[in-house]
């Protein structure tokens with residue numbers, strides 16, 4: 453759960469950074485999207501080959517992450533069938549159910565996101581145009597702003613607990629450092645992702 457979660461957070465940071473190329477302009481953004489799909493790690497991999505390896509690794513990480521979540525959920529249920537009877541566990545139960553439901557929301561809307569920009573983009577010839585056209589609509593910006601809250605809440609708790617699982621939460625001081633880092637990463641992801649849609653909506657990009 454911890455390792456696959458950190459792989460997915462690394463993907464988010466990479467994706468967020470790439471999206472910021474929209475600020476440079478249409479040519480730079482489309483060139484970047486084209487490079488991802490055809491030239492990434494060429495000629496070590498054949499043209500267009502690496503993106504499929506990348507997608508397979510991401511899919512494997514996602515499937516293993518969800519499988520671990522379900523396995524742990526079932527194990528916790530079996531070990532503690534009447535969790536309400538144990539008051540001390542309430543806080544942990546609260547954050548675990550936030551993670552469960554947050555994860556379900558996150559993954560559910562990811563299907564929509566993939567449909568919108570990868571499977572059926574508005575302008576298949578220009579990812580820039582697809583992004584600018586869609587985020588000129590306020591309801592898409594609102595939808596992403598809300599979805600990203602679920603993503604970032606999941607990342608904040610996930611980042612913290614992944615490092616705790618891996619043994620980094622050894623003292624009061626490391627607890628504080630991990631907590632601060634988790635907030636920084638979550639806020640960075642939120643701001644970095646929402647900035648392009650908001651700037652598009654207000655005509656600062658693509659006007």
Ligand code: HEM
Pocket residue numbers: 464467471485507558562565566569570579583596600603645646648649
């Ligand atoms: C406002 C925020 C976001 C924007 C503007 C955005 C934009 C895009 C665009 C334009 C593509 C298509 C790239 C292409 O095919 O040329 C894409 C693909 C993708 N996005 Fe996002 N994205 C955002 C947030 C997210 C988040 C939060 C996640 C994960 C939880 C995510 C996961 C993905 C994945 C998995 C792909 C498919 C990559 C592939 O084709 O291999 N995106 N996104």
